[in-house]
Amino acid sequence: MELTIVLTIAAILFGIGIYGVLGQTNLVMIMMGVELMLGAAMLNLVAFWRFMHPQTFSLQMFVLVIMTVMALEAAVGFGIATQRFRSKGSVESEEASDLKG
Amino acid sequence: MSTTALILLIFFGLVAIWFGWRVFMTSSMVRSALSLLASMAAIGAMFLAMEAEFLGILQIMMMATEMSIMAIFMTMFMMDPGGMGGMDMSHQKIPSIGGGMIVGALVVCIAAFTAWGNMALEVPLPDKQNYDLGMELMKRSMMIFESAGTTILVAMIAAVSTALPYKSDIDGN
Structure with a gap:
């Protein structure tokens, strides 16, 4: 019961994250969508740890790895955004069609 | 609980x-x-x-x-940035709302219709949890934890080197 509640909340957050990634035009907003999706993944892991395997700490370790991924995604994303803004003056995904075939 | x-x-x-x-x-x-x-x-x-x-x-x-x-x-x-201009910052609205709702509903269905088995009632106390997590990090999962550290270093270098201006930008060419 409790596990299902938490998984449902995480699923809704994941859905909102997908909407953000697909529907937003700005690179920073797209990154916010990715952060929401990763947050939902962390929520799932903590719920599985709490309600199914409280003695297994690999799950908590995996949450730490996902937190690392969130920080890295933000760092590299902002690096790309800075370079993009410097060379093109905008971070809009609509205008980033340089590699379009 | x-x-x-x-x-x-x-x-x-x-x-x-x-x-x-x-x-x-x-x-x-x-x-x-x-x-x-x-x-x-x-x-x-x-x-x-x-x-x-x-x-x-x-x-x-x-x-x-x-x-x-x-x-x-x-x-x-x-x-x-202030949102005073009333600009629309979204595109492909219907596919993205549809995609988000379909994936969300699918995951909710998986969560609701899976037989998860018995729930654990008790968890270790916070001090025991920290001890066990530390043991996990320093024993069985040490390699993964070390890889995460190395990845942070690589990402720091990658982020800084990506954000640096090209030489031609500095020269003004």
Whole structure:
């Protein structure tokens, strides 16, 4: 019961994250969508740890790895955004069609 | 799980969803970043309600700094940071709303219709949890933890070298 509640909340957050990634035009907003999706993944892991395997700490370790991924995604994303803004003056995904075939 | 903990869990879950939704529904960028901060802090509070104290505090502290930095970057890079111009910052609305709803509904169905088996009633006390997590990090999962550290170093170098100006930009050519 409790596990299902938490998984449902995480699923809704994941859905909102997908909407953000697909529907937003700005690179920073797209990154916010990715952060929401990763947050939902962390929520799932903590719920599985709490309600199914409280003695297994690999799950908590995996949450730490996902937190690392969130920080890295933000760092590299902002690096790309800075370079993009410097060379093109905008971070809009609509205008980033340089590699379009 | 006690009733109070369950009520707190549901309450903070609703708070996380509400602020997660507000992130994409407001046109002010600072509000958007602060909504994401509130959503992530609510997820941290859910960790606390699920008795993962260390991870909950870590989540709140990390996200507070990360989202504050994100707010600065957003006001730097957005064309309409204050949201006063009423610009529409979204595209392909129907496919993205449809995609989000279909994936969300699918995952909810998986969560609802899977037989998860017996739930664990007791968790170790916080000091025991920290001890066991430390043992896990320094013994069985040490290689993974070390790889995460190396990845942070690589990403730091990659982010800085990506953001540096090209030589031609400096020369003005």
